[in-house]
Amino acid sequence: MPEPVLSIRDLTVEFKTEDGVVRAVxxxxxxxxxxxxxxxxxxxxSGKSVSVMTMLGLVPMPPGKLVGGEALYKGRDLLKIPKKELRNIRGGEVAMIFQDPMTSLNPVFKIGDQISEALQTHRDGLSDGDARKKTIELLELVGVPYAERRYDQYPHEFSGGMRQRAMIAMAIANDPTVLIADEPTTALDVTIQAQIIEVMRAAQxxxxxxxxxxxHDLGLVAELADRVVVMYAGRVVELGDVHTIFNSPRHPYTVGLMNSLARVDLDREWLEPIPGQPPSMISPPPGCAFHPRCAFSRGRERCRTEIPPLRGFGDGLAHLSACHFAEELEAQHVTAALALEPS
Ligand SMILES: Nc1ncnc2c1ncn2[C@@H]1O[C@H](COP(=O)(O)OP(=O)(O)OP(=O)(O)O)[C@@H](O)[C@H]1O
Ligand SMILES: [Mg+2]
Known part of the structure; x- marks a missing residue:
C-alpha cells in the first residue's frame, strides 16, 4: 500500500444553533x-460537505466547533496549521471545485486574468505573458472553445457549463496533489453534466x-470513483472499492441508497425511496442512527441500543461496514438482490 496523501482521523464537528447543538460530523x-x-x-x-470543508478551514467557527480529530496532509495536521499556511495550501496543492462556479470566480474580473492570477500567486516569477499562455492551454484542456478570445471575457459572458469548465481550469492550474469536488455537476442539466464528467476526467x-x-449521483461515482465512502447522519457507515459497494454492499443504508437514487449506469426506470426521513442531528436516535428506517433491524434489540462501530468486513480493512449484522446481510444475499436487479 502506498502512503495516503490525506488521512482523516476521528473528525468530529458540531454547530451551535438556536435549537441546540447539531452534531454534523x-x-x-x-x-x-x-x-x-x-x-x-x-x-x-449527512455531513459530506462539512467533513471536507472543515479540513480546508472553510467552516465558520463559530457557529461551527471542531470537537476533535486530525486531517493529516503530508504528515501535517491541516486542522492545526496557521490560517495563512492553510490558505497557501488551498488553491495550490489542495484545490477545490464547487457546485456553483461563482464561488470561485469573481464577476468583475476577466476569466483569463483570474486563472492567470491563480497561477502567479503560487508561482513566483511567472511572467504575465507566460501566465496568459498557460491559462489558454488550461482553457483548451477543459474544452473552452476559442480560448484565446474567451480569455478576455467576464464570467457573465460564459454559460453555466463554460463557467464550470473555467472553474475546473482554475482548480487544476497549480497541478494540485489533492482535488476536492463538492457536487461538481449537480446544478447543471443532464447533457452538460456528461460533458463536465469528461472534463473532470481530463483534469485528473x-x-x-x-x-x-x-x-448525490451514484452514476457519477460509478464512472469516476475507485473507492466509495457512504455517510449517514454524520458518520461513515460503509467504505469500500466501487465494485464492492455497488455489487455487494454490506450496510442496509447503502442498499437503500442504491435503490433510491438515479443511476445512469443502470438506466433504470423505477426508484424506491428509503422510507422515513434522515434523523435530527440534534438528538439522533439511540443505537444505530439508521435503525428507524431499516427493515433489517426489526426485532433486533442491539440496533436500538448500541452504536455499531465501523469495522473491517471480510478479510482486511478494504471493506468496512458499520452494521452489527453485516455478515448476515451477505448470507441472505438481500443486498445484491435489492441493489442490482432492475425489475
Ligand atoms: N453553518 C452551519 N450552521 C448550522 N448547521 C450547519 C451549518 N453547516 C452545516 N450544518 C449542518 O450540518 C449537517 C451536515 O451538513 P452538510 O452540509 O455537511 O451536509 P451534506 O451531506 O453536504 O448535504 P448536501 O447533500 O445537502 O450538500 C446538516 O445537518 C447541516 O444542517
Ligand atoms: Mg453538501
Whole structure:
C-alpha cells in the first residue's frame, strides 16, 4: 500500500444553533491515496460537505466547533496549521471545485486574468505573458472553445457549463496533489453534466491528483470513483472499492441508497425511496442512527441500543461496514438482490 496523501482521523464537528447543538460530523475516518478518486455519497445533510470543508478551514467557527480529530496532509495536521499556511495550501496543492462556479470566480474580473492570477500567486516569477499562455492551454484542456478570445471575457459572458469548465481550469492550474469536488455537476442539466464528467476526467489525467468527489449521483461515482465512502447522519457507515459497494454492499443504508437514487449506469426506470426521513442531528436516535428506517433491524434489540462501530468486513480493512449484522446481510444475499436487479 502506498502512503495516503490525506488521512482523516476521528473528525468530529458540531454547530451551535438556536435549537441546540447539531452534531454534523462524528468520528469520520478515511484515507485518500495518491492518484485515486474517492467518492463520498449520502443523503442531504449527512455531513459530506462539512467533513471536507472543515479540513480546508472553510467552516465558520463559530457557529461551527471542531470537537476533535486530525486531517493529516503530508504528515501535517491541516486542522492545526496557521490560517495563512492553510490558505497557501488551498488553491495550490489542495484545490477545490464547487457546485456553483461563482464561488470561485469573481464577476468583475476577466476569466483569463483570474486563472492567470491563480497561477502567479503560487508561482513566483511567472511572467504575465507566460501566465496568459498557460491559462489558454488550461482553457483548451477543459474544452473552452476559442480560448484565446474567451480569455478576455467576464464570467457573465460564459454559460453555466463554460463557467464550470473555467472553474475546473482554475482548480487544476497549480497541478494540485489533492482535488476536492463538492457536487461538481449537480446544478447543471443532464447533457452538460456528461460533458463536465469528461472534463473532470481530463483534469485528473492531466494532474493525477488524488480526488475526493462528493455527490448525490451514484452514476457519477460509478464512472469516476475507485473507492466509495457512504455517510449517514454524520458518520461513515460503509467504505469500500466501487465494485464492492455497488455489487455487494454490506450496510442496509447503502442498499437503500442504491435503490433510491438515479443511476445512469443502470438506466433504470423505477426508484424506491428509503422510507422515513434522515434523523435530527440534534438528538439522533439511540443505537444505530439508521435503525428507524431499516427493515433489517426489526426485532433486533442491539440496533436500538448500541452504536455499531465501523469495522473491517471480510478479510482486511478494504471493506468496512458499520452494521452489527453485516455478515448476515451477505448470507441472505438481500443486498445484491435489492441493489442490482432492475425489475
Ligand atoms: N453553518 C452551519 N450552521 C448550522 N448547521 C450547519 C451549518 N453547516 C452545516 N450544518 C449542518 O450540518 C449537517 C451536515 O451538513 P452538510 O452540509 O455537511 O451536509 P451534506 O451531506 O453536504 O448535504 P448536501 O447533500 O445537502 O450538500 C446538516 O445537518 C447541516 O444542517
Ligand atoms: Mg453538501
Amino acid at each position: 462524528t468520528d469520520v475516518t478515511y484515507d485518500l491515496f495518491p492518484g485515486e478518486t474517492l467518492g463520498i455519497v449520502g443523503e442531504s445533510g 489525467d492531466e494532474t493525477n491528483a488524488a480526488t475526493i468527489l462528493i455527490t
